[in-house]
Amino acid sequence: MSIQLLINQLWDTYRRINPQADQIVKLLTDRGEGIQNDHIAFRTFQDPQIGIERLAKPFVEGGYVEGGEYHFEEKKLYAKHFQHRDPTLPKIFISELILGEFSSPFQDAINRLLDQLPPNGEFHGPLCTEGRVWETTFADYELLKKDSEYASWMAAHGFCANHFTIYVNELSTVSSLQELNDLLITSGFALNQEGGAIKGSPEVFLEQSSTVASVVEVPFSDGPHKVPGCYYEFARRYPLPNGKMFEGFVAKSADKIFESTDEKLQR
Ligand code: OOG
């Protein structure tokens, strides 16, 4: 499958489970904007069957190369980003939860998910259209959430794109991320204000903001429950002293962007 087709499929799933996506695209296209993606992000668990390398496979086969790695000690996460020589293709940011650093009841709950993966490496994510490839109880969701909201999000949603990110540099009707944030807030969207709405600065060559994930109804083995779903992100990049655009990510900012799916942000 071509990379563009894969991205289109990921977008279709993302917009279906995240009503903000179409609303924000419409808000901008009504102003005459075209939308370019800066990056798409996925979450996963550190495991040979579904870890970063496995999720990156379809992208690497399509010409993506590793661009950087990031550590999040407190959240027990590790991440890498991948980029393509075609600058119009979005970067891919994939993080994984370091399972070995959690308690055995926590790891047992994760194993109840992993045990449902198809045998012999037949897992096809993130090509799967629905994202989640396992059944889970709400009790396990709550158990995981106590130690890691990242883990409970994964249990509920799996391998759909966690967020798409609009590349703000390519917008013509807003001249700063602040202006875009103001437009979003005026239009009724809640932004993740953890550490301030704008994460990063021109000094680190990247500014980012994101919406608060919308709450969506998800099926659990014991019936549907409402849980935080996906969010939308906005990124403005700045050129490095050598004149080349900064293509990486900033761990200190990303740490707060992760919290866009935290329940504490729900109004
Ligand atoms: C990823 C959060 C980090 C960024 O652009 O720094 C991130 C996530 O929530 O899975 O996307």
Ligand code: NI
């Ligand atoms: Ni992101």
